[in-house]
Amino acid sequence: MSLASTWRKTESRYRLIGIQCETCKGKYFPPRSICPICRRKGKISEFSFSGNGKVYSYTFITSASTGYEKQAPYIFAIIELKEGPKISAQITDAKPEEITIGTPVKMSLRKIKEDGAGGIIYYGYKFVVDNG
Amino acid sequence: MRQVAVVGVGLSKFGEIWNRSFRELIAEAGVMALNDCNLHGNEIEALFIGTMASGLLVGQEHIGALIADHMGLNPIPATRVEAACASGSLAFRQAYMAVASGLHDVVVAGGVEKMTDVNVNDASLALGAAGDADWELFNGATFPGLYALMARRYMHEFGATEEQFAAVAVKNHKNAVHNPYAQFQKEITLETVMKSKMVASPLKVFDCSPITDGAAVAVLMPIDKAKKFVDCPVEVIGSGQASDTIALHSRKSLTEITATRVAAKKAYEMAKLKPRDISLAEVHDCFTIAEILAIEDLGFFGRGRGAKATADGKTALNSEISINTSGGLKGKGHPVGATGVAQVVEATLQLQGKAGKRQVDEPKYALTHNVGGSGATALVHIFKKG
Amino acid sequence: MKIGIVGYGVYVPKYRITVEEIAKVWGEEAHRIRDGLVIHEKAVPNKDEDTATFSVEAARNALRMAGIQGKEIGAVFVGSESHPYAVKPTASMVCSAIGAKESTASDMEFACKAGTVAIQCCMGLVKGGYIKYGFGIGADSAQGRPGDALEYTAGAGAAAFLIGGNKQEIIAEIEGTYSYTTDTPDFWRREHQEFPSHGGRFTGEPAYFKHVIAATKGLLAKMNRTVEDYDYFVFHQPNGKFPKLAAGMLKVDEAKIRDGLVTPCIGNTYSAASLIGLAAVLDKAKPGEKILVTSFGSGAGSDSFSIVVKEPILEKRKNAIPLKKYIENKEYLGYGQYTVHKNLLKGL
Numbered sequence: 001m002s003l004a005s006t007w008r009k010t011e012s013r014y015r016l017i018g019i020q021c022e023t024c025k026g027k028y029f030p031p032r033s034i035c036p037i038c039r040r041k042g043k044i045s046e047f048s049f050s051g052n053g054k055v056y057s058y059t060f061i062t063s064a065s066t067g068y069e070k071q072a073p074y075i076f077a078i079i080e081l082k083e084g085p086k087i088s089a090q091i092t093d094a095k096p097e098e099i100t101i102g103t104p105v106k107m108s109l110r111k112i113k114e115d116g117a118g119g120i121i122y123y124g125y126k127f128v129v130d131n132g
Numbered sequence: 133m134r135q136v137a138v139v140g141v142g143l144s145k146f147g148e149i150w151n152r153s154f155r156e157l158i159a160e161a162g163v164m165a166l167n168d169c170n171l172h173g174n175e176i177e178a179l180f181i182g183t184m185a186s187g188l189l190v191g192q193e194h195i196g197a198l199i200a201d202h203m204g205l206n207p208i209p210a211t212r213v214e215a216a217c218a219s220g221s222l223a224f225r226q227a228y229m230a231v232a233s234g235l236h237d238v239v240v241a242g243g244v245e246k247m248t249d250v251n252v253n254d255a256s257l258a259l260g261a262a263g264d265a266d267w268e269l270f271n272g273a274t275f276p277g278l279y280a281l282m283a284r285r286y287m288h289e290f291g292a293t294e295e296q297f298a299a300v301a302v303k304n305h306k307n308a309v310h311n312p313y314a315q316f317q318k319e320i321t322l323e324t325v326m327k328s329k330m331v332a333s334p335l336k337v338f339d340c341s342p343i344t345d346g347a348a349v350a351v352l353m354p355i356d357k358a359k360k361f362v363d364c365p366v367e368v369i370g371s372g373q374a375s376d377t378i379a380l381h382s383r384k385s386l387t388e389i390t391a392t393r394v395a396a397k398k399a400y401e402m403a404k405l406k407p408r409d410i411s412l413a414e415v416h417d418c419f420t421i422a423e424i425l426a427i428e429d430l431g432f433f434g435r436g437r438g439a440k441a442t443a444d445g446k447t448a449l450n451s452e453i454s455i456n457t458s459g460g461l462k463g464k465g466h467p468v469g470a471t472g473v474a475q476v477v478e479a480t481l482q483l484q485g486k487a488g489k490r491q492v493d494e495p496k497y498a499l500t501h502n503v504g505g506s507g508a509t510a511l512v513h514i515f516k517k518g
Numbered sequence: 519m520k521i522g523i524v525g526y527g528v529y530v531p532k533y534r535i536t537v538e539e540i541a542k543v544w545g546e547e548a549h550r551i552r553d554g555l556v557i558h559e560k561a562v563p564n565k566d567e568d569t570a571t572f573s574v575e576a577a578r579n580a581l582r583m584a585g586i587q588g589k590e591i592g593a594v595f596v597g598s599e600s601h602p603y604a605v606k607p608t609a610s611m612v613c614s615a616i617g618a619k620e621s622t623a624s625d626m627e628f629a630c631k632a633g634t635v636a637i638q639c640c641m642g643l644v645k646g647g648y649i650k651y652g653f654g655i656g657a658d659s660a661q662g663r664p665g666d667a668l669e670y671t672a673g674a675g676a677a678a679f680l681i682g683g684n685k686q687e688i689i690a691e692i693e694g695t696y697s698y699t700t701d702t703p704d705f706w707r708r709e710h711q712e713f714p715s716h717g718g719r720f721t722g723e724p725a726y727f728k729h730v731i732a733a734t735k736g737l738l739a740k741m742n743r744t745v746e747d748y749d750y751f752v753f754h755q756p757n758g759k760f761p762k763l764a765a766g767m768l769k770v771d772e773a774k775i776r777d778g779l780v781t782p783c784i785g786n787t788y789s790a791a792s793l794i795g796l797a798a799v800l801d802k803a804k805p806g807e808k809i810l811v812t813s814f815g816s817g818a819g820s821d822s823f824s825i826v827v828k829e830p831i832l833e834k835r836k837n838a839i840p841l842k843k844y845i846e847n848k849e850y851l852g853y854g855q856y857t858v859h860k861n862l863l864k865g866l
Contacts, residue, residue, distance in 0.1 A: 009266065014574075030267050054538040057288075057386055059280035060333040061272065065256040068272055071565060076277045077333070078381045087383040088268045092566055093532050098334070101288050109565040109574045109615055112270065121602055123611070124271065126566065131847070 006122060013124040014109055018085065020047035029085045050105030052130065053081040060096040062085050075099055079127055092126045104130040133232045136233075136514025137365035140169030140226030141477040145237035146346035146465035147315040154190050154246040155202045157347040160247035162242060165349035169361050173203075176351075177236040179210040180226040182219030182243040183469035188258035191248050192513060197426050198494050199242070215416060216262035218504035220472025221511035224350060225396075228368050231352050233290055238357075246395070246468035255343050258469070262505035276340050276419065278380050278506040283421040285386040287334070290436035292424070293332050296324035296443040300420035301338050302460050303448055307463060310489035315344050315465030319495040327492075332391040338422040344465030348473035350480070355518060364478045370405065372398030380506040387436075389422075393428035396501070398429075403497070406430030410514070411495035412454040412482055414475035416503040417461050423447075426501055427455060429497035432511070454492045457482060460466035472511065475500035483517045521645050522691035522825070524682035525584025525834065528797045529575035529657075530675040530784050531842040533562040537670055540572040543853045544665050550672055556758025558809045560673040560785025562658050562851055562859050570608045572676035573657040573689040574615040574791075575660055580653070580678040580790035581616060584687070588617035590647025591680075595639050596625050597632025597789045599707075599714075600659045612655065622649075630754055631706060631815030632656060633677065633789040638679040638695055638821060651682045663713035664862060671757050672745045673785020675844075677793035689831035690800060690809070693824040696737035698729050705816035716816075722760075725818050730754065730764050734812045734818035741824050745770050748824075749807040752778035755816035756786045777802060778809075794841065796825075803827045803839045 009030070011017045014015055017125030018029030019127060021042040056078045064072035074092040077099070091099060092110055105127040114121040134454065142164025143159045152160070157183070159363045166173060181199050186412045198208030215222045219224060220243030227241035247255050260269040263278055286292055302322055308314035325338040356363035374394035377383055407430060415430065417423035424438040432453050441447060447455035458464045459477040463470060479498035481487045498515045536559045541548035552558055556667050563572075573596050581588060596608040609623035620780075622643075623842015626632040640652030655678040662672030666686055704725035707714035714846040717725070730755065745751075752759040758781050761862060765775050778795035781787075789796055792813040799809055857863055 003264075010614055014611075025619060026201055043205075046410075056381075057281040057285040059277050059284060060330070061274055061280075061333045062329070062333075063256070063274065063276065064272070065269075065274050066253040066255070066262055067257070069253065071272065074272060076272050076281075077448075078281055078386070088264075088271050088379065088381045089470045090272045090566075092562055101285070109571050110564075111568060111571065112272070112566070120606075121568075122270075123570065128269075 003120070010073060015047070016049035016107060016125060018047050018049055019044050023104060023117055026084050029081065029087055043126045049081050049083055053105055055101055055103040055105060056080040056086055058091065058099050071113070077127070079099060079105055091127045091128070093128045098129060106130040134234055135355040135367060136228050136231045137173040137355045137367045138476060139172065139353050139362045139365050140347065140351040140357045141163045141480045142168055143348040143474055143477050144346050145313050146344050147391055147466060148248050149345040150248065151266055152345065154186065154192065154244060155198065157246065157345060158199055158244040159202060161347040161349040162240070165351050165480065171351065173205070175238045176205060176240055178203060178208055178239045180232055180241050182213045182214065183212060184216050184219050184257040185216055185468065188261070189255065192251055195267055196403065205298050215509040216504035217416070217468050217500040218509045218511050219469040220474065221346065221442055221502035221513065222472065224473055224476055225371055225373055228371055231354055233249065237353060238333050239352045240349060241352060241473055242349040242396070243470035243472055245469040247343045247467060248345055250476040252343060262281055268379050268418055269281065274332060276332040276468025277284055279419040279421055280335045281380060281453055282386045282425065283334050286421060286424070289387050289390065290439065291354060291491055292439035293458035295322060295326065296319050296439035297339060297420040297424065298322050299326045299443040300417060300423045302458040303324060303442070304417060304456050307449060307457050311459050311464055312390035314459040314463055316325065316459070316463050320484045325359070328432050330392050339357050341418045341461035341466040344467040346465060346467035346470045346474070348470045348477050350473055350476045353518040358518065366483045366515050367518045368513060370399035370403030372396060372402065372512045374485055374510050376508050378505065378508045381513060383507065385420060387425070388512060389425055389429050389507035391507050392426060392503065392512070395512040397512045399514050403514040405514060406498060410453060410499045413493045413499040413501060414461070414478050415455055415501040416434050417456060418466060420462070422503065423455065424462065430499065430501060449490060457487065457490045457492060474515065475502060479515045482510050483515060519570065519645055520685055520688060521641055521683045521690055522688035523679050524651065524684070524687040524796050525580045525586065525680040526678065526800060527576045527579025527583060527838070528675065528794050528841050529572045529579065529846060530561050531563045531848060532847055532849055533564060533851050533859060534559045534848045534850050535562050535581045535853070539853050540603065540670055554759070555670060557671055557782050557785065558747050559783060559844060560671060561675055562856055565660065565859055568599050568602045569657045570602050570611050570657050572659065572674065573608055573612050573655050573678065576657065576676040576678035577612055577653055577655060579839055580609040580680045581806060583834050586651060586678050586680065589619065589654055589813035591618040591651050593636045593640055593643050593652035594618060594621055594623040594653045595636035595653065596657060597627070597628060597636045598625065599632065599788055600661065601625055612636065612708040629777045629815035629817050630791055631813040631819060631821055633793045634821040637679055641692060642693065644681050644683045651680055654679045656789035656793045657666060658777065658790055658865050660786065660788045661713055661860070664838050668716065671781065671786040672837050673787045674789045675784060675794055677790045677797050679793065687830060688828050689834050690825050690827050692739050693826055694737065694762055695823050696733055696740050697819060697821045698733040698736055699819035702818035704818055724744060725816060726760055726814050727764060727767065729765055729818050729820035730812050730814050733822040734753060734768055734810065737810065737824055747808060748810045749774065750778055750803065750809040751775045752792055752797045752799055752809065752811040754792045755779055756794060758782040775776065776839055780841070798841045800827070801835070801842065805829045839850060841860035
């Protein structure tokens with residue numbers, strides 16, 4: 001468990017705070033210190049993503065890594081956010097049959113994992129099907 | 133730049149090697165390679181080792197020094213390099229550059245991974261670190277999960293089927309039967325693959341390369357010196373390396389590994405060859421979909437055509453192009469850091485005519501292709517008979 | 519200065535388990551429980567949800583309805599009896615999740631009335647001119663001991679109410695509040711115990727009814743009104759039956775409690791219960807109509823509120839997700855899956 005590392009990412013994980021490069025107008029999530037196009041000439045500022053998007057690809061994971069066994073099985077997807085960038089996240093509250101490429105989704109803050117019964121709980125973004 | 137050749141190769145058995153440690157595996161492969169080219173050992177000037185996750189898997193870092201010590205090679209410069217599953221060919225390329233530049237004459241490139249000292253779930257977590265730990269792994273990505281996302285997208289864009297993917301596994305297990313070092317030496321049927329348990333849909337157990345222990349070593353020299361040690365050195369005529377975004381979700385496309393295309397272009401240019409000139413290729417089939425993408429990205433088949441080509445048998449031993457005669461990662465096993473060097477071993481044996489029952493008929497040029505993570509690093513090397 | 523609700527939001531998880539499904543496991547007669555408790559199913563959280571995630575969803579819904587940015591919030595109070603941590607507040611997580619930094623925050627506890635206490639605190643801070651907006655949130659992911667009567671009703675959900683003092687923004691004015699508190703051992707949980715204990719029939723007259731009736735009567739006296747003056751009544755609803763009995767005792771027409779009675783289809787959401795009931799009423803009430811809400815928290819106490827609906831609600835409701843949508847979006851679980859969702863299996 002890394003308290004400092006988790007804490008640094010709180011805003012991004014809870015509110016989908018990424019960055020915008022004012023020089024090339026590119027939007028990026030997660031936030032990064034250097035614009036990949038403009039590099040050190042890029043002027044970076046905070047950008048808040050809406051959480052709306054659609055499924056770009058998906059898989060149903062039945063073999064989980066250490067720490068994720070309790071969540072398994074789960075749907076894991078690449079979501080194309082409305083504003084452009086793609087991110088990786090679980091889709092929750094859904095059966096695998098309900099998901100296909102293009103399914104509209106929206107962000108929901110959920111538990112990701114915990115460091116046992118006495119450690120901290122990690123929260124972050126997952127997505128649910130957007131029924132309008 | 134000088135011309136460089138591979139003069140000796142060696143490898144350990146690949147598999148769940150319970151009674152061999154990390155150090156013992158690389159020593160075994162190293163000794164075999166040195167015997168292969170009649171070197172004393174004192175000639176070695178530098179050592180490059182590729183291993184992905186020694187820290188997470190065996191609690192050990194500082195691998196360069198460790199192996200130089202264990203092989204009795206102190207005080208030569210010893211360097212560990214890492215590019216996830218491409219660590220092996222990264223080590224090979226560093227060794228190649230050291231000799232080609234003229235800085236060293238005799239250089240050893242090795243790769244090793246000991247994956248079974250931890251339980252499977254921990255190994256899975258370690259492998260996941262080949263992706264973006266904070267933004268893929270943290271959210272629940274597994275390595276098969278990432279390739280499954282590519283497979284799903286490939287099926288969506290090109291209409292490929294799970295049976296076509298399964299054909300890769302069937303072929304590679306068949307090839308591995310004739311590789312005494314391979315982890316698996318039994319043929320499997322399409323039905324076996326299709327009925328196996330889902331790991332990350334649409335990828336099933338038999339679509340995935342296994343967890344493996346193993347090591348592989350290659351010895352490099354400038355070509356003129358090489359001819360004094362062995363009759364049949366194998367020349368490195370092309371080398372290319374490229375990088376791409378660490379996270380799969382940042383890539384421009386999920387149905388190609390762009391780093392492979394960039395690295396291959398460089399290697400082909402250097403070798404002055406085209407894809408159709410290649411007789412055999414050891415490609416990175418960490419998952420069945422990966423081989424399909426590889427044969428397209430390397431230019432052997434057109435975009436979206438690799439799945440059908442494989443299912444139609446065009447990549448079988450001595451067909452249009454022999455892909456993964458060693459059994460590939462699927463059949464031979466995938467001790468992550470060792471794989472890239474093991475591919476060089478196979479390319480060398482094939483060009484030297486020492487591949488036994490899996491021998492390609494009179495091969496002229498061989499290609500190796502190694503990928504790190506879900507495509508963030510790729511290395512391509514091309515070889516010819518010296 | 520007039521104060522009141524400027525926005526509200528609810529959240530109810532998607533999964534449900536029926537009374538039949540639970541009764542089957544314990545060999546009980548489902549119809550007796552259905553009729554006796556007046557409940558047919560309850561809401562069950564997914565494995566990755568808890569009081570904190572519910573609170574965030576409800577708060578976000580409230581902000582969307584109110585058209586207000588999180589950074590303008592000056593107080594966040596989350597009332598629950600199932601906070602994820604014993605020490606580390608749910609309220610600070612809600613602050614981060616909504617972008618509120620210059621805000622006071624705290625978790626509250628008073629069994630099922632912790633949410634209404636949160637609202638009272640916000641009322642004070644707003645009316646005193648200390649903050650512009652404050653969040654009073656009631657949320658719970660209730661744990662009922664397997665095999666106990668409470669297992670049939672222990673539900674999950676949240677409601678977030680944003681309190682403010684700008685007349686143009688108030689969608690429902692809070693005219694007054696009255697509370698009644700005594701030390702009553704009707705329902706409790708000692709530290710380190712997994713499940714609560716309760717006094718059976720003792721939880722009725724000396725606890726729920728005594729406080730609900732006293733608080734409601736106290737509020738009416740304070741407001742100088744009678745039950746006839748109110749169009750809707752929302753009482754705390756540990757089951758579907760108690761509110762009907764309370765209405766009878768207060769001579770309140772049963773039709774007036776109907777819209778605010780949601781426990782029969784989502785279970786007792788504990789700290790959120792009376793607040794979700796209030797949200798259900800606000801989803802349809804017309805400007806000018808009056809609502810009387812009385813919560814109840816074991817231990818014990820009741821908070822009563824006199825609320826009058828205002829014009830701005832008509833426009834603001836258009837941006838809101840009504841409770842109905844959450845109630846209708848459901849998927850049933852078998853008892854086995856229910857135990858996995860609620861992490862009831864030992865040794866895991």
